[in-house]
Amino acid sequence: MRIIFYITILTSVLFVSCKQAEEVKEVSVIPQPTSLNYSNGEFEFSKETQLITDHTEDFENEIAFFQTVAKASVxxxxxxxxxxxxxYLIKSDEITVPESYSIQINSNEIKLIAGDQKGIFYAIETLRQIISTSAITKSTEETILLPQLRIQDQPKYSWRGMHLDVSRHFFSIDFLKKYVDVLAYYKINKLHLHLTDDQGWRLEIKKYPLLTEQGAWRTFNAQDSVCMKMAKEDPLYAIDTTHIIQKNGKTLYGGFYTQDQMKAFVKYASKRHVEIIPEIDMPGHMMAAINIYPNLSATGKSSWGKLFSTPLSPVKEEVYTFIENILDEVIQVFSSDYVHIGADEVEKSSWMESAQCQAFMKKNGFTTDKQLQGYFVNRVADYLKSKNKKVIVWDDALEDDIDSTLNVMYWRNWIGGVPEKVAANGNQMIMVPGDPLYFSRMSTPLYNIYNMNLLGDKYPADKMNLIKGIQACVWSERVGSYKVVEALVFPKLLALSERAWSSDQVLDWEDFKVKVKNHIPILDNMNVNYHYKPTKELTPIMEVDTLNNRIGLSFISELSNPTIYYTTDGTVPTNESKLYKGKFYIEGNAKICAAVFTNNQPEQPYLEKELDYHLAIGKAVSYNTPWNKAYPAADTGSLTDGYRGGKSYGDGKWQGFTTDLDVVIDLGEVKPINSVTANFMQITGPGVYMPESFEVSISTDGKTYMSIGKDINDVSKDEKELTFKKFTCKADAVEARFLRVVAKNKQQAFIFTDEIVVN
Structure with missing residues (x-):
């Protein structure tokens, strides 16, 4: 962890490799440009370099920005x-794609060419990176030699977003400016501010001053005590004391932005071409307001339901007056075309308890509480659209029919079929899959972000035009200071940047790992409190080769060119074991154990993986009970496709059931059976348990079955840690064509398995 004092980024010295007497042949640009080609020779950049533009009025802001770059550099x-x-800063009508640009560096001139201001700005930011990752070959810091090169570049997505929850914990305007500076450096163009929630109201609303006079401040709550507890072990998590005040004999924590402060910040961000997206979350997550105005709820009280806080009433006219008055002020503060209204995690039980809500439902022919939510969302959206604003909601809003003009943020990637549902409804979608784009865990691997599967195979190809882009989020329940925000975001943001901007054709994981190392000094110079500790954990990538009856295995690492040894019998490898040189294949069964080696010693954690090219691979499976639609894995082929799951039930390999697992496998012909096994997992926090038992019955005709054994679970339901167990039923070369596999779901919760292995 790097703890570095904050100073203004644009006046930071951008030199990274000062006074190194070596020739630079390549630079590290993130995100990777569409094309980047080098030629022989160098350009000498110094204070004697002349800046020329043919469109001074068009590029006034960008020229001023470039001069700050020049001053910091030379x-x-x-x-x-x-x-x-x-x-030269050149405006060209030939570059028509918004935000696109080209750079030409020759021996005596540099040309930055774009069709719009954003393109020129991003050309400048790319040039900053070229400067920052070029070695200085003279004895003065006033001259920098840049390699001759050509860059053509354009973004993959128009929406390249980051998010910050300023409600659970509050962050200063100074930090928001610093945040924007670094986002812009990596071509992130949207900052989504979550301004209101149960724990705090952060934007001044002049018509309702109590929202910030009372709603922006609190005595320490459970989230604050969690931060205090974590800070005892790591001071990083300490709450920022600058947001603690004494008032009327009480210690209060919080803060808010005045409208003038926020307007100035929006203007600051716009000069860096970062659009600030405000979110006023509704009808749920509104306790900060309902505590002050309890009549806004359906029950006239502010309380907690079974899962979430009591929401606004969807049927009281005073609620819509309240919301519209707030939104009128919000759209005067924020110049963005977009307003986010949340519509997630709505606790609807209070609506069903309300006689007024029930009467409204009867009058309008509603039969479900989801229709009440749809009514609320569409009515608020219609109001914003009447003000020429575009509306964003979380994907929870799709529980009922919503207007197809709304923009949907897809975050619940553990729910099956959400992107397809968004597409079917005709909504434009911003991809924010919680795993891995909720940057709330330090341990999220860069590889998961850089290589994430955003849509899956079932998203309709003819609906790709509905994808606006991607975004990552920082929810601040356990984020007590800006230092934690930075540690959570960086360098993860670099992987997000490249996925959001760069074309699929230029994405290169091995190259990206090297670039990240080269950008760590840049983050140092920006005073970013990053958390960069590449894990020695290996990620296995499987390939089931049904043509040659074998399974291929590759290892992915966050380290550059690590030394890896492995065994196929499950023993811990030594430097006398097999040296990993790339993908290898296993026929039959193997227990892989692999490790990164340092100084001829294996490093924890070891990778342990079972591979089985077994009798049932590719065979048909019929389901007597269905899988849970939220966890389909690969549908009907999941349990016999040869692919084993990892440590997360949401990785697309584990198939989930909320009933018993009851399936029949057809081997296609009668074969001798020696064993049937299946792995299950338990992690009780989200309600995932082991099955009570695992039983296998066999048949030659598919009609008459005989049990070959039952394996009883011995993992306690009170075991809370992530646990795996292999259930096994053995036989002695008993002949069968059909196998019925039943796993009893005693807890009536989730059970997950990844493969039924037949040997």
């Missing part, structure tokens, strides 16, 4: 009238 802004070498 100690002086550049002359517009004379110089030994030249940098």
């Amino acid at each position: 100690g002086s802004s550049l002359s517009a009238t004379e110089g030994q070498s030249k940098i």
